[in-house]
Amino acid sequence: MNRIEDLARLLDRHTAGLGPGIHEIAIARVALVRQERPSEQMHTVYNPCLCIVAQGAKRSIAGSSVLAYGPGQYLAVSVDLPVIGEVIAASPSEPYLCLKLDLDSTQLSDLLLDVRLHTNVEEQPDLGLAVSLLSPEMLDAATRLVGLLDKPSAIGTLEPLYERELLYFLLAGPQGSRLRQITRAEGRTAQIVKAVRWIRARFREAIAVEDAAAEAGMSPSSFHEHFKAVTAHSPLQYQKLLRLQEARRLMVSAGSDAASAAFAVGYSSPQQFSREYARLFGAPPQRDAARLRAQPADASAEMSAA
Numbered sequence: 001m002n003r004i005e006d007l008a009r010l011l012d013r014h015t016a017g018l019g020p021g022i023h024e025i026a027i028a029r030v031a032l033v034r035q036e037r038p039s040e041q042m043h044t045v046y047n048p049c050l051c052i053v054a055q056g057a058k059r060s061i062a063g064s065s066v067l068a069y070g071p072g073q074y075l076a077v078s079v080d081l082p083v084i085g086e087v088i089a090a091s092p093s094e095p096y097l098c099l100k101l102d103l104d105s106t107q108l109s110d111l112l113l114d115v116r117l118h119t120n121v122e123e124q125p126d127l128g129l130a131v132s133l134l135s136p137e138m139l140d141a142a143t144r145l146v147g148l149l150d151k152p153s154a155i156g157t158l159e160p161l162y163e164r165e166l167l168y169f170l171l172a173g174p175q176g177s178r179l180r181q182i183t184r185a186e187g188r189t190a191q192i193v194k195a196v197r198w199i200r201a202r203f204r205e206a207i208a209v210e211d212a213a214a215e216a217g218m219s220p221s222s223f224h225e226h227f228k229a230v231t232a233h234s235p236l237q238y239q240k241l242l243r244l245q246e247a248r249r250l251m252v253s254a255g256s257d258a259a260s261a262a263f264a265v266g267y268s269s270p271q272q273f274s275r276e277y278a279r280l281f282g283a284p285p286q287r288d289a290a291r292l293r294a295q296p297a298d299a300s301a302e303m304s305a306a
Contacts (some may be wrong), residue, residue: 002139002140002143002144003139004054004071004134004139005143006074006143007052007054007099007139007143007146008054008055008071008097009144010035010146010147010149010173011032011054011055011097011098011099011146012033012055012095012097014146014149015032015033015034015095015097015120018032018034018036019232020034020035020036020095021033021035022100025149026149026152026155027145027146027148027149027155027159027160027163028100029101029104029163030100030101030102030124030145030146031099031100032097032098032099032100033051033096033097033098033099033100034060034095034096035056035087035095035155035257036088036090036091036092036096037087037090037091037092037097038086038088038089038090039086039087039090040086041061041084041086042084042085042086042251043083043241043244043245043280043281044081044083044084044188044245044246045080045081045082045083045086045241045242045245046077046080046081046083046085046129047058047064047077047080048078048079048080048099048103048105048115048182048210049075049076049077049100049101049102049103049164049175050074050075050076050103050170051074051075051076051077051098051099051100051101052098052100052101052134052138052139052142053070053071053072053073053074053075053096053097053098054067054071054097054098054099054300055086055094055095055096055097056070056071056087056089056090056094056095056096056097056098057069057070057071057087057089057090057096058075058085058086058087058088058089058096058098059086059088060075060083060084060085060087060129061083061084061085062081062082062083062084062127062128062231062232063127063228063231063232063233064132064232065127065232066128066289067129067131068088068131069131070089071084072133072134072139073133073134074131074132074133074134074138075129075130075131076129076130076132076170076175076178076179077103077128077129077194078103078129078179078181078182078189078193079085079128079182079192079193079196079230079231080196080200080234081128081129081147081198081231081270082231082233082238082241082242082245083103083129083216098145098167099142099145100180100305101163101166101175103167103179105182106155107167108167108171108179108180108182108183109183109222110172111164111167111168111171112180112183115168119281124190125189125192125226125229125230125231126178126189126229126256127229127230127231127232128178128230128231131177132173132175132203132250134172134230135169135173136171137169138166138170138171138173141162141163141165141169141191142165142166142260143160144158145159145162145163146189148162151157152301159284181280185213188218188226188280189230190219191216191217191223191226191289192216192226192230192231193224193230194215194216195212195213195216195223195227195235195300196216196227196230196231196238198212199214199238199239199242200214200242202241203242203243203246203266204243204264204265204266205266206266207235207239209223209224209235212227212235228277240276241280242265243265243266244265244266244276244277245283246264247261247262247264247265247273247277247285247291248261248266248277248281248285248288249287250265250291251286251288251289252292252299253291258270258277258284258285258286258289261273262285263290268286273285
């Protein structure tokens with residue numbers, strides 16, 4: 001079996017010439033993450049994914065839950081989730097190195113049908129992210145998957161096999177139950193996932209919790225309880241975080257002014273936007289955006305890394 005140092009050397013070699021940031025590669029749904037210094041806390045939304053840390057360490061905060069993870073550990077995310085992330089151990093000589101694989105619910109469902117992994121009856125929905133130790137089987141499959149970058153002609157043939165192997169051991173491991181729930185057509189987690197997608201598609205609009213609950217097929221009280229269990233936020237808090245994070249992105253990446261960004265994400269009152277923005281990010285919109293724009297490019301990349 002491969003050691004975690006072998007995976008770290010592969011990730012280091014294939015990102016060293018690219019510099020810090022998130023790098024898409026020739027393997028579908030896979031990205032390599034490299035950061036060469038600790039970062040400040042960055043607000044972002046994690047999509048369903050598997051993140052394997054080979055070197056360095058990171059901390060992710062969802063509501064009151066704080067998860068720290070380092071070499072030989074992985075983060076599994078089962079639902080689109082607003083979080084605060086920060087790299088806590090990294091240097092130019094020993095950068096933070098991570099393999100990120102986006103998860104596709106259809107692909108997971110097909111795998112479950114083929115291999116007949118048992119899906120337990122869901123009792124209560126869990127928070128949509130967790131950290132576990134990497135098994136030798138997952139490490140071996142992940143290392144061979146990245147190793148295909150040294151054999152480009154083999155990617156088309158072997159990538160589906162190695163990815164399937166990695167996902168099999170992920171689903172069979174300690175986070176398998178959490179991830180298997182998102183493939184189900186029924187169950188509380190499936191209902192919340194449906195509502196999350198509904199809110200994300202309409203986060204700029206004025207929405208009522210009753211309408212989101214109806215979309216999930218739940219009573220408003222039950223919906224509120226289970227939504228917070230999965231996302232660590234109430235439905236309206238979740239929408240507000242999406243709005244403010246998108247507004248921040250528009251100001252930092254697209255150069256929008258605060259008023260334009262506020263209206264673009266659904267605020268009708270610039271004053272309310274400024275108050276809520278400063279409460280979340282610690283500074284008024286324009287000052288915060290100017291500070292982020294002045295930072296190195298790899299710092300802004302951290303806004304979307306897992």
